[in-house]
Amino acid sequence: MPEPAVRKTTKQQRAEARAEKVRAHQQQEVARKRNRRIATVSGAVGGAAILALVITFVATATEPLQRPQDIEIEGLKEFSNLPATHIDPAPVDYQKNYGMAVPAGGDHSQIWLNCGVYNEPQPNENAVHALEHGAVWVTYDPDTATDDDIAALRNAIPDQYTILSPYPGQPAPFMASAWGAQIEMDSVSDARLAQFVDRYWKSANAPEPGASCSGALQGPGLVA
Structure with a gap:
């Protein structure tokens, strides 16, 4: 049989x-x-x-x-064993608690940030909840990024399950973050951005993969 x-x-x-x-x-x-x-x-x-x-x-x-998990990314930072506790309304010091200049996981708000393109900085705790759902968060230094840079980033990432926003004071001109992972980039033409999206966008390894990336908090400065 x-x-x-x-x-x-x-x-x-x-x-x-x-x-x-x-x-x-x-x-x-x-x-x-x-x-x-x-x-x-x-x-x-x-x-x-x-x-x-x-x-x-x-x-x-x-x-x-390649399978997503087999994609090797030079300079990839990984953060393991991150907690995912809802801490509202207390803020989280991601630098102190996890060594993250831009958050890539950890304790966060119970309300996720709606995915989209923003021209203003977004609340860390809400953005991290979107990462928990499998989103990729691409950030740029508003003091150095040009309009062409921002347009190039918009064209380089999927329309869904991504957040694009400025992040003043970040350690690199451009960064990409997912739950437990992050890269720093000097240029929008860095080939690692596509690799990062391929590996982490809507990843099944996120704590809550497939959960919604809309219908919650619309942050300030939503463009698209």
Whole structure:
């Protein structure tokens, strides 16, 4: 008799769904880069060369894509064993308690910040609750970031389950944070931002993956 199928846990199902989304995102990135490069050379080379270029990119697009948890990110900071207690209305000193210049987890408000694009700083405790739901929080130093930088960041991150906001005094021009993880960047063109999103956006390893990122607190300065 055939062995009965093993029923997957909710966490396993979420992890598989998350991996599928990341694979789709990676495939879209491959196609976007392929089309851009083909367009760049199309005016300067003949049809045979273009055909060869297309074949090359099609071949590379069929290569196995990484699982989110296997993506290695240079300079990644990780924070383990973070508590997730609701502490309203007391504020949290994330620098003192966890060594975080920009919060990437820990105790937080029971009310999450709605994901979106903001042009004003956001309350730490509410933003951290959004990270608990699997959001990625991208922050920039408002004293150095230009309008073009901010536009580039908006284009580089998904429309859902992300927060983009200024963070005065942060230690790097640009930063990306998820629950228990963080990177610092000097430029909006840093390739690690895409890697970070692929690994942590809507991650099944967040404490409450799949919980809502809307319908709660709308912070000041909402743009989109």
